[in-house]
Amino acid sequence: MKISSRKLDKATILDVSGNIDMSNSPEVRKALLHEIREKGVTRVVLNLTGVAYIDSSGVASLVEGLKASRESGLRFVLFGLNDSPREVLKISRLLKLFEVYDDETQAMAS
Amino acid sequence: MTPVAAKQLRGMKKSPKIARAFLLKLELRSHPTLLCVIRGALEPLMDMLGFSAEHTRAIIRAVDEAVANIMRHSYHGRLDQPIEVYCNRLQRSTNGEAEQGVEILLFDCGAAVDTTKIPARSLDEIRPGGLGLHIIRGSMDTVQYKRAGRLNRLRLVKYAHPSKGGCGSSEENPS
Numbered sequence A: 001m002k003i004s005s006r007k008l009d010k011a012t013i014l015d016v017s018g019n020i021d022m023s024n025s026p027e028v029r030k031a032l033l034h035e036i037r038e039k040g041v042t043r044v045v046l047n048l049t050g051v052a053y054i055d056s057s058g059v060a061s062l063v064e065g066l067k068a069s070r071e072s073g074l075r076f077v078l079f080g081l082n083d084s085p086r087e088v089l090k091i092s093r094l095l096k097l098f099e100v101y102d103d104e105t106q107a108m109a110s
Numbered sequence B: 001m002t003p004v005a006a007k008q009l010r011g012m013k014k015s016p017k018i019a020r021a022f023l024l025k026l027e028l029r030s031h032p033t034l035l036c037v038i039r040g041a042l043e044p045l046m047d048m049l050g051f052s053a054e055h056t057r058a059i060i061r062a063v064d065e066a067v068a069n070i071m072r073h074s075y076h077g078r079l080d081q082p083i084e085v086y087c088n089r090l091q092r093s094t095n096g097e098a099e100q101g102v103e104i105l106l107f108d109c110g111a112a113v114d115t116t117k118i119p120a121r122s123l124d125e126i127r128p129g130g131l132g133l134h135i136i137r138g139s140m141d142t143v144q145y146k147r148a149g150r151l152n153r154l155r156l157v158k159y160a161h162p163s164k165g166g167c168g169s170s171e172e173n174p175s
Helices: A025-036 A056-072 A083-091 A104-109 B003-014 B032-048 B053-074 B132-139
Strands: A002-008 A011-017 A043-050 A075-079 A099-101 B024-029 B082-094 B097-108 B142-148 B151-160
Touching (some): A011 A025, A025 A056, A043 A056, A043 A104, A056 A075, A056 B053, A075 A104, B024 B032, B032 B053, B053 B151, B082 B151
Parallel strands (some): A075 A099
Antiparallel strands (some): A002 A011, B024 B082, B082 B097, B097 B151, B142 B151
C-alpha cells in the first residue's frame, strides 16, 4: 500500500493505492490524523480510486479520521470508492456517514 | 514457529474431521502481512466455483475478517502461530433447484475464543472498531464456532446461484 499527499488550495488530498487491511491500516490512520491536524487545512480528501479492498481495521481508520475532522471543524471527503470498499461501508452502515463523491473534481467542487 | 505451535499444527493435520479431501487447503502463520495471500488464493477459487464477483468479494471479506480475528483475539497478536484454512464445495437443493455453495473451515490452536461472540459494537454507534463480526455475518449465510479439543474451528458457508458453470457439481453436501 502507498500513501502520498498533495495540497490544492486549502485542501489536502491523500492518494492511497493498494489494499488496506490489518497489516497497514495504522499507516492510513497516522497519515489521515496528521493531515487533519495540519494547520490551515479546511478539507481533507481521501482518494480511494486505487484501493480495491478495505477491511474493518481500515474502516475504523476512516471513522477515526471522520471524528477527528469533526472535532477540528474541517471536512473529510472520500472519492473513487471501488465495489469492495463501498460494500464494506454499506454493511457497516457507515456509507451515509461519509461524504462520498465519484471523482476528484466532484470532491473538490462540493 | 515455536516447537509448541509446530506440534499443535501437526495435531491439526491428523484431525479426522478435516482429513477429507478439500478443494483448497492453506497453512499459514498468524502474521497480518499474510492476509493478502489468503485473499489472493480465494479469488480464483471462488471464480472457478462460479460465484459472482459480488459473492466472491463477500466470501473474501468474511474469511479475511475471520483470520484477522484469530490473529487478534485467539493469538493476541503473536505472529508465528499456525492457522489452517480449508475450502470445500457444497451443494443443496432449494425448491427443486441445485444451489452451489462453499464451506470454509478455519482452524487455530489459540485460546478458546468464540469469535462469533466477540462483542460487536452497535451499528448505530459512530466509533472505530468492533465491525469485524458484523462484516462476517453480513457476508456469509452460516457462521459457526466450535471448540474441538485444543482447536478453535470456525465454519463459514455461502450459497449462491452460480453465474457460470464452475468446475462441475457432482459432489454431495459433505457436512
